[in-house]
Amino acid sequence: MFRNFGKRTEKAPDADTVVPLWPQNGSAAEAEPSAEDRKLSAFLELKSRMHEALIERLNLAVIDKVEPEELRREVASLVGDVLAEENNPLRADEFRRLVDELIDEVLGLGPLEPLLAxxxxxxxxxxGHKTVFVERAGVLEQTGVRFRDEKHLLRIIDKVVSRVGRRVDESNPWVDARLEDGSRVNAIIRPCAIDGPSLSIRKFSRDPLTLEKLVAGYALNAQAAAFLQALVEARMNILISGGTGSGKTTMLNAISASIDPRSRIVTIEDAAELQLQQAHVVRLETRPPNPAGGGAVSQRDLVRNALRMRPDRIIVGEVRGAESFDMLQAMNTGHDGSMTTVHANSARDALGRIEQMVSMIGMELPLPAIRAQIASGLQIIVQLARLADGQRRVVSISELTGLEGDVITMQDIFIFRRLGKAADGSIAGEFIPTGIRPQCTALLEAAGARFDRAMFLPEEA
Incomplete structure (x- = not known):
């Protein structure tokens, strides 16, 4: 019935004539895979067969205990045997690449291992299994990395989430997880991901960023860094605000290095990714519901439990809901020096978001009471932004100064002032003090924090 659907002809085609379903105009040539694509597909097919053979022959129960060089020799020997059985010789460079990628498949995350390294x-x-992008210096670029098929990608996703006791399937098609180094992972599969599984990995630096490195990278200036260190030493409660990918967790890690190493710190996160350097740290992580729908542990549950653990400081990786109320209660009841992050586009928006999240607890607290809790619990808001050129900058450090009526008052101590665009397209600007001396100066001095009052003068910038 479809014989005449396609190119128009004056007469019906013969039975042996192939009639294209679509206008040609070069489309057939475009649809045919290139020689490079065929070669890559053949290599991926070979690697898949080798991987199945390795699973059958290797003792996976003890593979983690084998020395890397011994494992490489064992894998190379097995690959050589299988290639000999198939009468399929490879060049030396292709053989080495095959062995490397098979080791990545067995021990790591397959094609993603070179990108992780x-x-x-x-x-x-x-x-999807054919397209992988990476971000370098704030700019996205496509790579040549690909998976053999959708099943291959799903196997890698399952390997990631199962390591942290989580699952992803049709009944629970998305999941937040982490890698062993703390890198943040999000995966979503069909039916929610229409074009195939999607995996997002936010890598964590193996060498954690410090305030000194952030100053060297122009995220803020030395005076502002010294001020943040003084705030942490004086046990001020700090809220770090910013959009997605603006560097909130990185900043939280950096300023937490100034916490007294004798303090008992309890961290609470959805996926543990904070890299605190102190010795006395208790790390807590939420748990999603089990297949029966029970057993979930929320951030609010963990914040409540943390209050019974004799913490000196509580650090919540990110407040997203009702746990913000318990966090404010902790800040107002003796757990000074606590810190958390929130998604917001400005310091004022951050306060509005905290108000909304506290309202989610269902206690019908009056708005003036909520704002009074915020104004007394929080002292400093550090606002971050990811600029159009990919740079991550601190755009303001603001101090909450109290309430005027029902309005929380605040003042900017440091700001980032944009000056335009440089010749290379990057955003030019300077991070400067506003000239306002913070009200907490006396508290910083009383706590013995190290800072210079002159840092707040514009001419010292």
């Missing part, structure tokens, strides 16, 4: 890559974004 590349220090220049900040984010890895997998859009």
């Amino acid at each position: 590349d220090p220049g890559v900040n984010d890895i974004l997998v859009n």
